[in-house]
Amino acid sequence: MTIALIAEEAGVSVPTVSKVINGRPEVAPETRQRVERLLHLHGYQRRVGQADGPAGLVDLVFSEIESPWAMEIVRGAETAAREAGASVVISVLHTHAGPGRDWLERIAARRTDGVVIVASRLSAGLQRQLSARSMPFVVVDPEGEPPPNVASVGATNWNGGLAATRHLLELGHRRIGIIGGPADMLCSRARIDGYRAALETAGVAVAPELIRRGDFLVDSGRDQGRELLALADPPTAVFAGSDLQAFGVLEAARQRGLRVPEDLSVVGFDDLPLAQSAWPSLTTVRQPLQEMAALATRMVVASGPGAPEAKRVELATELVVRESTAPPRH
């Protein structure tokens, strides 16, 4: 939006618009008002030179970055952006409700090549506004069901849930607890469904009291783990929703004087670098977080102005067996 365009729309000359912008006195009040309204309407901002190639920026939007999980996402996005000659801008919203108007206005004030939204809700309004500004976007691990025409990247969570649960069943476990993430996280629901499928296939009844929810952090693993272990008929194995949650379950087991894996088997999800260094080292479902973020970033920078192809990609998860799982005692 240039003053030339504003001038045309207002039916005045370029110098007149310039005078309004600069508060010169010699402009007729009606003219001034008409021009001001148009300036405001179009959100006019002075533009220097005429660079306007790609901005070299990809916006990476988190709801929270408390977990080392987020660091893996940042690493993947940064690598892919750098390879494309771009840099990553981090925003943390501190809400799962998705980016709001504040954020959108800030983003609009500078240029960006595109937006990667991580583990957050994408409202229809935001989708429309991003599209209106020709900002391509991709959602990583969407919260809730993403609209069908939105590009997204995730992992094969259902398969991961299935593989983890089967591993425990094969070891001989029958009472298997599960701690999921927030109820509206799609990835978490898929894992729980994989857990159910494995149990049902094996002819093991699904016990509602063994299915718990928390956020993905250590504390919720400890709290839910404690409750599971305090049950009259406690589980002999727990499948946690994240590696951090699994660390919390390890803590709960220690507090009860249980040894892992002799008295309790624990499986995590993510395979963060720290999963190897924990004690006992963690059996977990690896999801390729760096690759997921890198792919989303590449989709966004490759798409140029205009929406990227709306497709859903799921990268493979893989069970990594370490020391935290073993057959149950009897």
Next chain:
Amino acid sequence: MTIALIAEEAGVSVPTVSKVINGRPEVAPETRQRVERLLHLHGYQRRVGQADGPAGLVDLVFSEIESPWAMEIVRGAETAAREAGASVVISVLHTHAGPGRDWLERIAARRTDGVVIVASRLSAGLQRQLSARSMPFVVVDPEGEPPPNVASVGATNWNGGLAATRHLLELGHRRIGIIGGPADMLCSRARIDGYRAALETAGVAVAPELIRRGDFLVDSGRDQGRELLALADPPTAVFAGSDLQAFGVLEAARQRGLRVPEDLSVVGFDDLPLAQSAWPSLTTVRQPLQEMAALATRMVVASGPGAPEAKRVELATELVVRESTAPPRH
């Protein structure tokens, strides 16, 4: 001061000066340097349509982001930037040599309010180039001795090393191993000096074989820890250079069948969120990473165009005693 005047003084054309300012690659190195010196000398600032406003971007430059340590820095910087109405751009250089020409050209191609350089070397050349472009910058935890006129933020590493070592001495330990970071990290040298000071004050001889170096990651803690525990007269306590290194030492102790803290005391450094969840929970020296990054970010955005006041700030460290330290057996 216009680019036309600079061009005349440098004996080049106006477009050439424009290319230098915008980080275009097609300028001969000698030409670039001559022009940069003049830009800096005259304190050049782009004058078109005077305002242009702040870019709303702070560049946060890491050499590596493998550790959750980096996440704490990101969180602090992001919070401070958001409070100032700005966003954080992440760059990872994958070298400790500090930002090079590549990076500088990319940065110059867009606007930035300033640069926070984390745990990297700041070359005189880079310092000159940032100044030439009126980009304020602050170094967090500088590698090597930073030039005296450079603003930097760190922690009271010497005091931290002193406090950790005193804690172990007070518990009765006399053979205390230490694993530092890379030899040219200033923060690491300060901690080792604090360790020496505590030993000397207590009249305990400093044993060279007990002083080790690694990077700050888990593997180096495990490797150096293993070597320390394999000594003919092994230490009864180890002060690690980071919490991750301490996790590695815990692993080395387990591999040797030693219990912590009964057979070996371990102290970390940083107090990452995970230090509480480890087992045993880690006695460590807390450094306020988020506050350090937030302060550096605020210094950079507050300084406006032109260099920030060149000052060195050290935030306080604090010993946090948990379960990984105890009196030695005898």
Next chain:
DNA sequence: CTGAAAGCGCTTACAG
């Protein structure tokens, strides 16, 4: 790697 020429968005001086 360099710069003459054309062009950008915007401002100013001035004629009407």
Next chain:
DNA sequence: CTGAAAGCGCTTACAG
């Protein structure tokens, strides 16, 4: 009050 014309600082496309 208004706008055609000249001008400003700067950038870009391109020929050499």
